[in-house]
Amino acid sequence: MVEDLVIGMAGSGGDGIVSAGESLISACAAMGYHAMMTKSFGSQIRGGESSCRVRMATGAVRNPGGTLDVAVALNWEDFLKFGAELPVGDDTLVLYEAKTGVAPDALPLDGVTPAEAVAVPIADMARTATGSDKGKSSVVLGLLAGWCGIGRDAILAGIRKKFAKKDERLVEANEKAFALGVQYAEAHPLATPRTIEPAVAGEPRMLTDGNDICAAAAIFAGCDFFSGYPITPSTEVMQLFTREIWKYGGAVLQAEDEIAGIGAALGASFGGKKAMTATSGPGMSLKTEIMGLASIAELPLVVVDVQRGGPSTGMPTKPEQSDVFQAIFSAHGDVVRPVLAPTCVSDTFEVTVEAFNIAEQFQTPVVVLSDQEIAQRKEVIEVIDTARFQVVERQRPDAAELARYERFRLTANGVSPVSHPGMQGGNYVGAGIEHDEHGDPTANGRVHQRMNEKRLHKLDPLRERDDLLRIEGDPSAPLALVSWGSTAGVCREALDLATAQGLRVKLLVPYLLYPVNERVYRGFFATVQAGLVVEQSYLGQLYRVLRMMVDVPAGLESFCRSGANPFRPAEIVRELQLRAGKESR
Amino acid sequence: MVEDLVIGMAGSGGDGIVSAGESLISACAAMGYHAMMTKSFGSQIRGGESSCRVRMATGAVRNPGGTLDVAVALNWEDFLKFGAELPVGDDTLVLYEAKTGVAPDALPLDGVTPAEAVAVPIADMARTATGSDKGKSSVVLGLLAGWCGIGRDAILAGIRKKFAKKDERLVEANEKAFALGVQYAEAHPLATPRTIEPAVAGEPRMLTDGNDICAAAAIFAGCDFFSGYPITPSTEVMQLFTREIWKYGGAVLQAEDEIAGIGAALGASFGGKKAMTATSGPGMSLKTEIMGLASIAELPLVVVDVQRGGPSTGMPTKPEQSDVFQAIFSAHGDVVRPVLAPTCVSDTFEVTVEAFNIAEQFQTPVVVLSDQEIAQRKEVIEVIDTARFQVVERQRPDAAELARYERFRLTANGVSPVSHPGMQGGNYVGAGIEHDEHGDPTANGRVHQRMNEKRLHKLDPLRERDDLLRIEGDPSAPLALVSWGSTAGVCREALDLATAQGLRVKLLVPYLLYPVNERVYRGFFATVQAGLVVEQSYLGQLYRVLRMMVDVPAGLESFCRSGANPFRPAEIVRELQLRAGKESR
Amino acid sequence: MSLPPNLTPQDFKSDLKPIWCPGCGDFGVLQAICRALAAIGRPPHEIAFISGIGCSSRIPGYTAAYGFNSVHGRALPIAQGLKLARPELLVLVAGGDGDGFSIGGGHVPHAVRRNDDLTYIVMDNQIYGLTKGQLSPTSPQGLHTVTSGYGSLESPVNPLLYVLAYGAPFVAQGTPADMPGLTAMIEEAIRFPGFAFVNVRSPCVTYGEADQQIKIHKTVMRRLEDLDHDPGNRIQALEKAETYGQALLTGIFYRNPAPRPTLGAVVRERQQQLMAGAAPRDRILDMFVQH
Amino acid sequence: MSLPPNLTPQDFKSDLKPIWCPGCGDFGVLQAICRALAAIGRPPHEIAFISGIGCSSRIPGYTAAYGFNSVHGRALPIAQGLKLARPELLVLVAGGDGDGFSIGGGHVPHAVRRNDDLTYIVMDNQIYGLTKGQLSPTSPQGLHTVTSGYGSLESPVNPLLYVLAYGAPFVAQGTPADMPGLTAMIEEAIRFPGFAFVNVRSPCVTYGEADQQIKIHKTVMRRLEDLDHDPGNRIQALEKAETYGQALLTGIFYRNPAPRPTLGAVVRERQQQLMAGAAPRDRILDMFVQH
């Protein structure tokens, strides 16, 4: 019995392989497993090839995993299109459509001989059960239930829920297809059993993805206004707002472009409301000017960038971590803009709430740097107790202050109480033009210097927020990993594996990428002789940003490559071992 | 007799103080002096206060200088508004309008007692000569001619040229006003003479500013198309194109915004023509997305950013060097974009030509990072011999290549010959979407990695271009300055002063800011124990970029502040001396 | 909340001295707006005045209201977000011809079709003032400027026709050469429920054309009311709008007799429907819980 | 230069297989364009096809011409720069309703008023296809989509009316439900000297509305030529354009009988005047020399 199972399935658009994955992961949630599901499609809008990976485990699941334990191919042409996304290895069980006519010992997997390969008459069973091949996905679920020992009732419940919307005959047909799959599995025991430990069904779980939970977190944090423009892979953030925000007396605007999107959000913030916009790289580029305006006008604003493959239009459906420079530096003039990054679906909630709190406390735009994988992968996670989170409001002027109000008063901490239209006595004119304490335009060099100082140093407390960076593993280890975003989930597993193999390793995961908490890094680096800064961008952007602010030990190298080339825990462990050798010599 | 004279004048809009400065600098050009003129105005579009500084010398003039040798105040209220821009010191000669009724020993200059102060009945003389106070500027020129020994004929010629356009009576009246000024000066010899060495009139000189010479350089380099949107302080670049480019069969488009501006320029480049756009910070922010498109589509394009005070609208008429991060990093995805910066009007020509050559050779957008001071100050410079400059054309496919053309073929050096519409056999579809060698869209991770590699490593030869960085002073000096843009001119003078004072100093001036020529910096840093990276931005942006790529000696500190707070040679020398102390200890 | 019983135009002026050139038409626009606001009587702190960048866009700074002198061309998006977030405010939007119809031109049709209750005042001087005299989208073809030394090659934008084509329910044109008329139409535009557009031919005395100055306007302007124009007739309005660039017609080109509800109104309706029985914010994650 | 004596539609197709959904209206648009180009007979390498981003904007990749599948909403600026730099090329521009009238909407009026010789084809499916079914600016009010679960609150853009108001000399509307009609109007648009706009109601079979599919178009479409419409009459054209959203009128709404010269033509004129006796490029600095 295993505790961790990685299943990958591929077929053509009509085969419903993705919906099979969805039934599977909701079954996992119901049974109390931890689970994670990623989808991948060809470039066709409809039809074409489609695939999904489901990783389920009795313990925490921190990334989609590496080589597949179970591979399901409804046809080989489509399966092979996914290459590295569905890697088959020596330990893999391969289930495939018998109709493909391929012999188990002649699978089209160059160089790899899987542990076991079983040709299954999936289409035939589907036809028997449903009279069409529409039932294939249910047959596959039956096979998995049978061979992997995943709770049948839970899967059946999922199937029922799905088809109930359509019609009753469909439900029965698919129940039949599922049953046939189960029977087939029972009739053909595996040479290499794949049964997973039963989960301790107990606590209810949440099932969601990074985009939905990001939008929900914003609403929890008090966001009343969203405005944005559709762009893959961020659009679901706006879509949730269009369903929910009205219920809280808020509003959402689908803008004519990204500039109007952030403009309207900034207008709402000028009006005293918490506001957000969400986009991906191309939209970030367009929002650059108004992000700068938000900084000098000192208005809170949360900007979500769900990173995808770049540059330019790049690869809209693939993950990459290459917007770090853009998020931090894309502004003319001297600007410091806080940038936060979640590492999984669950902490996307915390990070988003934190983003609103920082925006409000410091009257600044804040970027949440998510990525396509976190944003669009579904996870079964522990229920989040919102009571643990505190919500911060911007400091407003009191009566005394309003009596002689100066919007940009030079206070000790650089934060000036902010009024908004409707507040009597708080009248002021916001501007992107440099201004004095009262808000009047100026071209005076001394005032400019003082105002830059105010705007930049008000953020100093952020550099002290040690809770926004997490250090895991042996604190005095000579080997180190630094990683962020979705890649951090891979490094967390690599840390455990390497430690289990006797390496002395630690991992630093920054949730606040910028401004850089120099003290924490210095402390972390103190014991480091070798290691890796792991990120999915060709230029290794976070590594460069760290060099800017801190002295990075020579042995800590950038380990990076372009998006759509996901890191796997095993390879990171290998790299660590190489360096462990060096470091001990 | 002095060899170097810094004159500062201020009055109200109507006083024609700036046109006096212009007559003066064109006289300098005619007489063979080196000279530099900067202007400064209040925020009013018309009227309000206005001022100018003219620095003239028998030798090279590398910056506007520090404390004034001669200050001219037509009224004190306006003069004082310019504060640090017109600094009066103990050695200054102050000439001012007698009508102001201020006693020479009671000038409104807190703390400072100038070497000599003379109240002159400027307005009265003007009235006598012209019957109005329109003649004030000519009187002032007369006084300067008389007291500083600046060639009268040359100045008179300038005056004639200016008023000839209007009418003959005006010419006579202003000649008269000038004569009265001269007579007054002769009748009232100075206690502290200010006569300047006569210049060796010989070679003709050029008189222009950074924006005009930038546009002219582009046309010389073969630029056929300009498209942009007006923005201070860059608009004069477009304005010259609208006058000249038609003469070369080219065209200019005043676009509806900066996005259309760079878009149209990119379209022309796609068409095989050399193209340029120019803007300032806010426009750079808007051009971000299409700059990224130019990088992935591998099309040559020159983008001029005339920096001004930021962030956002900031201080449009003031210089700052705070767009370094933006110029280098504002793109989503992994992009490396060459960034060049001129240091004065004259080398703006070389830098602009180089920008076109680099753009063509490497099929990349290139940013020219000018600033308000260089762009709008007038300089008298040596005539530039265009024969010294070579013009590069993009590599085009030959017949063999066209027979089976692959637009993005992976060549050894990463540069693929580029066709353009009209070229038979070269047909391809450019795209911002990631693409294979043929140009077809792809979402394949391996192809993406290879294409990023191609686009980024094709620029490697730039990192070897030692000629794009200049090292001056004692190569083995323990004290160092690093500076760029207009500030480099200040550091060059500081280098000479410090050396004259016996300090062992050297100066590195990068014309290519990015990519970073690591070898040159390492070599330069090798002997450095202490020094300064001097730049006019609050964050010291170039210093941070250097840290990213090279190990910067601990003793080399960032010496920076916000724009509109110009550095003066003397203060840099002071800073060097402090460190010289340390470093010798 | 104690307010001066009745407000005077002076109550809507700030103490910041305008940096406009002496004689600039924008002084008149400022005056007309302050008079209209005084007549309407909302206190300054309940008014938000959003602008872009340009000489004209400086105007919020010269009023006592809340203001946002934002970035070039983006006043309308900012104003729409503000109005949606705070429907109770009186929101004015202003800027130049370049701000509104060049860089900002892409936002106008969408502001119009969303139809929130905004008043958009363009100070149309047919030139770029702040940047010292370049072509503007409304500059006449053939005009010689610092960016068109041989004459402009482009036929100009027609602000009135565009905004009518976008479906605006209220479209007017005025000039500071007729202060009572300008003040009246601005007041009516503000009172109009929905998107109201006022194109003010506000002369630039420094870079503007000689025939676009107050003195000339006084002689050439013609009031629509004197041309028995029916402001309720959209086709008539379109035809009259076609004269932009030839004639100077002032007054209300179009006022929709049966205006559709504003965006704010339909949003409020939707909120009221959906707010009943919604989970509180701290229970929003319940939607993800599996049982 | 040896060219196939006469070109067939096939000569204008690339070998890239379209990723469009089976049945997508864009297949028909591609076919119509290739037929029109074959009729015109310029070889593919003298044609440049510029688009933005969207399902529709993929179209240049499926032709054998030079193409630029640029970024969302910027096809027109890129095409204008290209055409000014290389007037000898045949330049086509295409994209979706979102590409052209949402994010790209600010560029349209300026492309029209500059009037260079471009043909702009919008594949108007009244939805965002590539991003999977959000509201588009031409989506009807009340439409339920993934971004308007309770129905859209905004009244739609009217592409025909907008572009006419901008002063376009050629405006037409077609549908792949009438291939001969669509092909003919695209050919005429390309041959027209000046800015020509063709709005193609190209159905999205995956996210589009049921009543916006080819089958329905066939039944509801009405040809302007059957309504004795005078394409030379601008006011008639404006009135007919007002029907966008209710009726589906196809054909040529407006064709200026006396079109003004194109931007390219006046630019060439200016160049010829000024090129005579200009200093060579290597003497351009002479303008700064003082004697």
Ligand SMILES: Cc1ncc(C[n+]2csc(CCOP(=O)(O)OP(=O)(O)O)c2C)c(N)n1
């Ligand atoms: C993004 C951006 N582009 C350009 C500018 C420069 N700029 C400031 S105002 C202006 C246009 C001014 O013309 P208009 O909008 O008609 O206002 P006016 O000054 O005539 O009242 C321009 C181009 C800017 N500030 N920001």
Ligand SMILES: Cc1ncc(C[n+]2csc(CCOP(=O)(O)OP(=O)(O)O)c2C)c(N)n1
């Ligand atoms: C700057 C930018 N914003 C948003 C997107 C995402 N995006 C791609 S296509 C598209 C709109 C598609 O609709 P349309 O233009 O009508 O074309 P269609 O797919 O319907 O043919 C959007 C919003 C993008 N690629 N770039």
Ligand code: SF4
């Ligand atoms: S430049 Fe023109 S628009 Fe600007 S303030 Fe002066 S007169 Fe008014």
Ligand code: SF4
């Ligand atoms: S989604 Fe719609 S527009 Fe896009 S290819 Fe499919 S049918 Fe065509």
Ligand SMILES: [Mg+2]
């Ligand atoms: Mg204007």
Ligand SMILES: [Mg+2]
């Ligand atoms: Mg569409």
